[in-house]
Amino acid sequence: MEITQPTAPTATISTPYSALSPPTITDSASAAPPSARPQTPSTASPSARADQTLQLCRSCVDSAAREVRLSCPNERQGAIWYEFCTLRYSNDPIYQTQTADPTYMLRNTQNVSDGDRFRADRTALVDQLAAQAANGTQLKVGVGSRNFSDLAIYALVQCTPDFSREECQRCLSEASQGYQSYLSQGFRVLNPNCNIRYELSTSTMKLG
Structure with a gap:
């Protein structure tokens, strides 16, 4: 079953409703080099799908955290989606802060x-x-x-x-x-x- 992309940004999947592969990562950091960026603490907000076990959720979030560090080592904010979890991080406050950017x-x-x-x-x-x-x-x-x-x-x-x-x-x-x-x-x-x-x-x- 084919999956097509609506006009909005769309995550990539290899098979219908399979795990998101490769992980979708987005960032909105400035173009300044790492040495010129302010070194402020980052906060992260992991979220696992509610129908999954605690062990699977932890494994998914761990994988997401590793991928974010590899793909966005110097970015100030970003988000990644897997099949069973989402991880968002930012130097700005996250708790009880709504954002629709990005939406896939x-x-x-x-x-x-x-x-x-x-x-x-x-x-x-x-x-x-x-x-x-x-x-x-x-x-x-x-x-x-x-x-x-x-x-x-x-x-x-x-x-x-x-x-x-x-x-x-x-x-x-x-x-x-x-x-x-x-x-x-x-x-x-x-x-x-x-x-x-x-x-x-x-x-x-x-x-x-």
Whole structure:
């Protein structure tokens, strides 16, 4: 199943909904040489997918941290996405700080036929899960499904745990705008603070 790139920046994947490979890294450092940059402390914000084990999450974050150090040794801020985790770092405050830069999108090139109904069901499901995630305490995640013809739409949404209810809802609402013009059977929106993933399937979606 082919994956195409929407107009927004898109992470690279080798197979449909497989691990992001190679890891997507972005930075917004100045063009000044390392010796001229201020040596201020960096803070990092790791986030693992909520349906994974603690061991897998730690392994993913460790890999992301190593890749960031290798690929961005002198940059002041950046982000990296893997299949099971995200790592963001910056010399600026991160805690409870929302940013949509960068946002990456992945979409399935196969479209549904009943567009109006699909849009309505997709919106209802994601809105329900966004409310579930926003009302979370230690974990801000929502997972669920909604019947669509003889299939079902399965979705997972997640915010970083430092976000308030309102911040999480706002982040997911803004992220959902990325797929509104598409009728794709599957889509992912990856954001430093939140992410949305849905897929149309005949059986329970296995996110692992």
